[in-house]
Amino acid sequence: MPQPKPDVDRIFHALGDATRRALMEKLSDGSMSVSKLAEPLSISLAAVVQHLQVLEECGLVRTEKTGRVRTCRIEPTGLDAAAEWISARRSRWEQRLDLLGGLLAKEEDSSFL
């Protein structure tokens, strides 16, 4: 069995947390500072920074510090690996369903003979 790419682990792990997904949803509307991003959340700024670090480490978000302000933005290609894994699984199942459909149709045809 081929070993899946290690970064897919980290991406799915990062997405398995509602606060981290909420941060990504908020950043989908545009880049913003860490403090602005933390404002509507009922968790500490330190916790938000930790979540952002997880998102940054697996390439879902980028942050940049200018003076005292750290600005965060979505990395548009960050979800590609996760999307590709899901899409590959789904297309494999669809192929199998098509194959099954074909076999059933064949069986039905031969029952009319």
Added chain:
Amino acid sequence: MPQPKPDVDRIFHALGDATRRALMEKLSDGSMSVSKLAEPLSISLAAVVQHLQVLEECGLVRTEKTGRVRTCRIEPTGLDAAAEWISARRSRWEQRLDLLGGLLAKEEDSSFL
């Protein structure tokens, strides 16, 4: 900020483990018994059963016991929620990129005036 559906948490968490993804990849080729599924993996049967439980609890896999044999199969709609979340984020970013492209084109046009 709307609270994301709780099951998306569990699905992404379940997918954040290479062994669980490997089990799903194997099941994509067809349903099979737990022992057959465990065969090529270098982990104990008990560990495979635990991983399958995680996959079953979040609706990615279904198992059925007939006599002493437990058969596992993929739940084809199991990845829908995860795929929808990723797809919604990507289309939001694409919209933003289109908007940005439009604004830049407009700026370029006006600089020619």
